[in-house]
Amino acid sequence: METLLNMLKHIKWAKLGIVALLLAIIAATLFLGGCKENDPQMPAGLDDNTVQVVFAAKANSKAFAMDTKYALAAEGFNYKFELLKFYLSKVRLVKTDGSEVLLKDIAMIDFRSDKPNVSVGAKIDAGEYKELKFGIGVDSVANVSDPSTYQNNHPLSLINGTYWDMGSQYRFLMIEGRLDTLQNDTFDIPFVVHTGTNELYRTKTFTHAIKFTKADNKVITVEIDLDKFLSGISFKQKHVSHTIGGGFDIAKAVADNFVNSLTIKE
Amino acid sequence: MGKLINRGLFLLMTLGIAVFISQCKPDDKADPVWPGDDPYTFTLPSGFFSPPSDLNNPLTVNGVLLGRMLFYDSVLSGNNTQACASCHKQEHSFTDAPNKFSKGIDGLEGDKNSMAIINMAWNKDFFWDARRNSLVAQALDPVRNPIEMHETWTNAVTKLQAKAQYPPMFKKAFGTDKVDSLLAARALAQFMKSILATGSKFQKSMPSLVGLTNDEKAGFGIFMNPAKGDCFHCHPTAGLLMTDNFVDNPVQRLHNNGLDWAPPAGIFTGRAKVTGNPADNGKFKAPTLLNVQLTAPYMHDGRFATLEEVVEFYNSGVKLSPTLDVNMNLKADSGPRRFQDSIRKLDLTVLEKQQLVAFLKTLTDLSVTTNPAYAKP
Numbered sequence: 001m002e003t004l005l006n007m008l009k010h011i012k013w014a015k016l017g018i019v020a021l022l023l024a025i026i027a028a029t030l031f032l033g034g035c036k037e038n039d040p041q042m043p044a045g046l047d048d049n050t051v052q053v054v055f056a057a058k059a060n061s062k063a064f065a066m067d068t069k070y071a072l073a074a075e076g077f078n079y080k081f082e083l084l085k086f087y088l089s090k091v092r093l094v095k096t097d098g099s100e101v102l103l104k105d106i107a108m109i110d111f112r113s114d115k116p117n118v119s120v121g122a123k124i125d126a127g128e129y130k131e132l133k134f135g136i137g138v139d140s141v142a143n144v145s146d147p148s149t150y151q152n153n154h155p156l157s158l159i160n161g162t163y164w165d166m167g168s169q170y171r172f173l174m175i176e177g178r179l180d181t182l183q184n185d186t187f188d189i190p191f192v193v194h195t196g197t198n199e200l201y202r203t204k205t206f207t208h209a210i211k212f213t214k215a216d217n218k219v220i221t222v223e224i225d226l227d228k229f230l231s232g233i234s235f236k237q238k239h240v241s242h243t244i245g246g247g248f249d250i251a252k253a254v255a256d257n258f259v260n261s262l263t264i265k266e
Numbered sequence: 267m268g269k270l271i272n273r274g275l276f277l278l279m280t281l282g283i284a285v286f287i288s289q290c291k292p293d294d295k296a297d298p299v300w301p302g303d304d305p306y307t308f309t310l311p312s313g314f315f316s317p318p319s320d321l322n323n324p325l326t327v328n329g330v331l332l333g334r335m336l337f338y339d340s341v342l343s344g345n346n347t348q349a350c351a352s353c354h355k356q357e358h359s360f361t362d363a364p365n366k367f368s369k370g371i372d373g374l375e376g377d378k379n380s381m382a383i384i385n386m387a388w389n390k391d392f393f394w395d396a397r398r399n400s401l402v403a404q405a406l407d408p409v410r411n412p413i414e415m416h417e418t419w420t421n422a423v424t425k426l427q428a429k430a431q432y433p434p435m436f437k438k439a440f441g442t443d444k445v446d447s448l449l450a451a452r453a454l455a456q457f458m459k460s461i462l463a464t465g466s467k468f469q470k471s472m473p474s475l476v477g478l479t480n481d482e483k484a485g486f487g488i489f490m491n492p493a494k495g496d497c498f499h500c501h502p503t504a505g506l507l508m509t510d511n512f513v514d515n516p517v518q519r520l521h522n523n524g525l526d527w528a529p530p531a532g533i534f535t536g537r538a539k540v541t542g543n544p545a546d547n548g549k550f551k552a553p554t555l556l557n558v559q560l561t562a563p564y565m566h567d568g569r570f571a572t573l574e575e576v577v578e579f580y581n582s583g584v585k586l587s588p589t590l591d592v593n594m595n596l597k598a599d600s601g602p603r604r605f606q607d608s609i610r611k612l613d614l615t616v617l618e619k620q621q622l623v624a625f626l627k628t629l630t631d632l633s634v635t636t637n638p639a640y641a642k643p
Contacts, residue, residue, distance in 0.1 A: 067545060082592070083517050113515045114390070147504055148315040158315050161513030163504045166490050176517070176592050189602070190592035240596045242492055 049212040052121040052219045053091060053132065055109050056265065057084065059226040066112050069180070072227055077236050078180035080187065081226070085110035086173040086258070087138050087155065087162070089201075091120055093210070094131035101125070106142065108155040108162070128211045132220060136259055137172035137201035144169060164196055167244045171196045173258055181236055191239035193254045200243065200255040206264045221265040229261035303439060306330045306456070311464050313472050313506045317387035323402055323452045325459060328438040331643075333457025335435065336450055338642040341425045343371050343415035350408065350454065351642065353380045357635045359557035360384060360461065366568030374413040377534075379568040381553055382561050384634055387459040388505075388512040394550045394566040396520055397540045401455035406447060419447035426450065461640050463556040468628040469506045478628060485625025488618050492597070495580065495612070495622055499593040500552040508555040508629060521591040522548035524584030524610065525565060532587075534567065547589045559630045573623045581619060584610035 057064035060071060064081075071078050091104040103122035110117055137143075142156060147170075150157040162171045171194040178187040210218060233253040241247030241254070306325035310316070323329075336342065340349040353368040354360040362368045362380035369375050378394050386392075392404035408414045409422055426432045426445045433443035440449050468486075471477045475486060488495040490503070500521050501508045510519045526532030529547055537549035550566050564570040570579060584594060586608040594610070597603045604611045614622070634640065 083515065085515065110515060112517055115514055148313055150315070152316065152318050158505045159318070159512055159514050161510065161515055161518040163502070165498045165502050165504050166492065178588075178592070187588065190590075190595045192592045192596050240602075245492060 047126040047212070048215045049124045049126060050121060050217045051093065051103065051124045051210075051212070052119050052217075053103065053134075054119040054219055054221045055088075055224060056118070056221050057111060057224040057226055064111075064224075064226055069185070070226065071183075072230060073183075075231055075236055076181065076183070078183055078185075078187075079177060079191075079226075079230060080180075081111075081175065081177040083112065083174055083176035085113070085160075085162070086136055087170065088120060089135035089137060089139055091122075091134040092132070093124065093129040094133060096128045096130050100133070101129075106138065106155045108160050110160075124212055126212050126214060128209070130207065130209055132206045132208045132222075132264065133203065135201055135203045136255070137195075138170040139201065140198045142170075143198060164194070164242075164244075166242070167196060169196060171243075172200060172202075173255060175254070179236065179239065189239070191235070193239065193241050193251060194243060195241075195251045195255045195258075196243045200251060202255050202259045204259045204262055208264050223263050223265045224258075225261045225263065229257050231257075233257050303328045306460060308460070308462060310462075311469065311506075313469070314464060315505055317459070320459075323455055325456045326439060328435065329440070329453050329456040330460045331457075332432075332435045332439045333453035333455065333460075334640075335431070335643055336426075336454050337457050341429065342409050342417060342422050344417040344421075345371050346425075347371055348415050353408075353414075354383050356640055356642075357560075359463070359560045359634050360640075361561040363561050364563065366563050368414070370411070370414040371416050372413070376413055378566050379563065382557060383458050384461050384463040384556060384631075385507055385554060386455075386461065388507055389509075390511050390513070390516075390519060391551050394553075395537050395540050396516075396551050401458055402448070402451045405451040405454040405458070419450075423447055423450070461634065463554075463631040463634050464506070465633050466556060466629050466631040468625070469556075469631070471628070472503070472506060479624070481621045481624045482628050483625075484618075485621035485623070485628075488614070488622050489625055492593075494614065494618070496593065497555075497580075497622075500591070501555050509552050511551055511554075519552065520546070520549045521552055521594075522587065522589045523550070523552075523580075524548075524587070524590050524594055525569070525579075526587075527585050528587040528589070536566070545589060548587060549589065555626060556629050557631060557634060559627045560635065573626050574619070577614075577619045577622050577626075581612045581614045582609065586610065 059068075066081055066084070069078050069080050086109050088107045088109050089105070090102065091107070092100045092102050094100050101124060103124070104120040107120045108117060138156070145156065147156060147158045147163045152159050156170065162174065164171050173193075173195045176192050177190070179189045179191055180187045181189050206222075208220065210220065212218065238250045238253070241250035243251040303326040306327050306329065337350045340346050340352070342349060348371050353362040355362065360383035366379060367375045367377060368380050381394065386401055389401070390399065392398040392401060393407075398404040398407065406419065409417050410419060423445050432445060436445050436449060437443040439453055442449075467477065475483050478486065489497045492499075500510055500523070502510050505512065513519045520537050522536065526534065526548055529535050532548060535547050537546035538544060540546075558564070558573065562571060562573070564573070564576050570576045584590070586595070586605055595603060604613070
């Protein structure tokens with residue numbers, strides 16, 4: 001009788017042990033795979049490849065710096081920037097078969113900030129790619145979202161200083177600085193252009209062949225030519241616009257010229 | 267033996283689940299909190315965004331309580347007569363209104379108007395000239411400033427250590443009963459961050475302006491119109507904080523608002539005094555406009571006694587200088603503002619100025635002045 005009881009006891013503990021083991025496996029599975037909402041939006045990158053898209057501004061054929069004077073004799077002014085920031089949206093690489101891989105949904109590119117950022121990075125699968133695509137601005141859905149709902153580390157957070165109180169939407173490209181129209185270092189005229197509204201969302205596609213095999217870490221540098229950006233749009237006369245409430249034509253010219261000033265540095 | 271193995275498996279399972287839960291905490295709740303204390307939490311009304319996490323000094327119940335004790339304790343001053351609260355009075359939204367400048371323990375007067383201590387949890391810069399970038403660093407300064415509390419932190423710490431109530435409070439807040447200046451500053455910062463102004467008429471009216479009078483609504487319109495008042499560039503309404511001192515980009519949160527001519531004619535050089543950079547001449551932190559009705563006089567030097575004077579300054583007194591904020595210099599719709607003898611002219615009517623003042627008064631949250639959680643313990 002005692003032996004029988006002992007056997008039953010062993011069976012009971014054995015069952016509990018199996019249950020415990022199963023629960024432990026479930027818990028471990030949850031631990032390893034249950035936190036996906038915190039993962040960055042990027043493809044799996046099975047082959048340990050990474051790509052970084054870097055924005056590099058140049059002025060007078062040199063690396064650009066804030067608060068620095070640059071001459072633009074053809075336009076009749078010198079210029080210096082105090083603010084240069086923009087939204088980069090839907091950054092994609094296009095495979096040779098035409099399918100698109102999203103590298104980043106949205107990012108804030110800001111050349112002067114407590115946390116300056118001029119690049120986006122992502123893991124990427126092996127393969128051959130033929131194009132780089134992105135938008136300058138915020139897509140029409142996100143553009144009408146409530147900025148107070150975003151975490152502070154999100155590009156659309158109020159902390160980025162891009163939300164447009166008066167328009168209840170986002171500013172896409174913000175440039176501020178001063179023009180020296182007398183070309184004597186007085187910097188007599190400030191400039192402010194903040195582009196926005198769905199109409200001024202701009203897209204850019206670069207033909208760019210790039211191949212990833214295994215453990216490749218590649219950088220694509222997109223150059224912003226600020227001389228080109230400020231040329232051919234009568235910027236000396238037309239340099240103030242918040243897009244809404246007048247000056248839409250100026251904002252449109254600036255938005256167009258900005259994407260036209262971008263090239264891929266080979 | 268079987269029992270031991272099975273108990274081990276149960277423990278493993280529990281550990282696995284615990285690790286799973288801890289791994290999936292939202293990022294902004296991952297602050298390390300002294301294990302003997304509880305996080306200090308507050309609920310924000312709709313329209314506010316969460317203040318940035320301070321991983322080095324998360325708010326805790328006992329940390330805030332200790333900070334409150336210290337804030338009101340004159341033992342921090344050289345002759346034990348002045349506390350932080352002496353120049354930051356609750357009834358005036360934690361300013362020294364109606365004083366233009368504050369007097370320290372030796373009767374010496376400073377040269378800056380006492381700033382309101384509300385909604386500090388969002389602020390990036392501290393002091394008018396933004397010379398401190400953390401509230402802990404800010405909290406250390408007034409004690410050792412010879413024209414303010416004029417005490418050494420060494421002495422202050424000795425006095426705090428000797429007061430019976432403090433060592434246990436430090437123990438509860440930080441896990442040690444050994445007082446030190448950094449912990450004291452951390453506690454002060456925590457208390458200051460706990461002071462919120464979230465219930466003004468305007469804040470409650472958003473986003474549809476429900477409850478505002480027609481004049482107040484008209485004033486809001488002038489505030490938001492880039493061709494009229496254009497106040498919102500430095501005092502944005504998005505986020506309901508009425509200051510831009512939460513933005514990551516320093517260029518967007520420090521401004522020359524045209525009070526003075528360029529040096530040497532100008533009296534104060536603002537941010538340039540800290541950086542030595544002439545491009546920063548006249549630049550200051552834009553303070554919150556919340557409770558502005560309670561905090562006269564106005565500007566860094568208290569030069570304007572009333573809100574009417576402030577509005578008139580922006581209407582007809584802004585001085586052109588090489589560092590004048592670009593948004594004040596330029597009219598959004600058509601280019602340069604109208605300047606007459608290098609003085610900006612907004613050409614607001616008498617009624618528009620009255621409406622603007624009416625709107626500014628909707629930013630008053632009297633609960634700040636009466637909330638017992640902010641009062642002297």
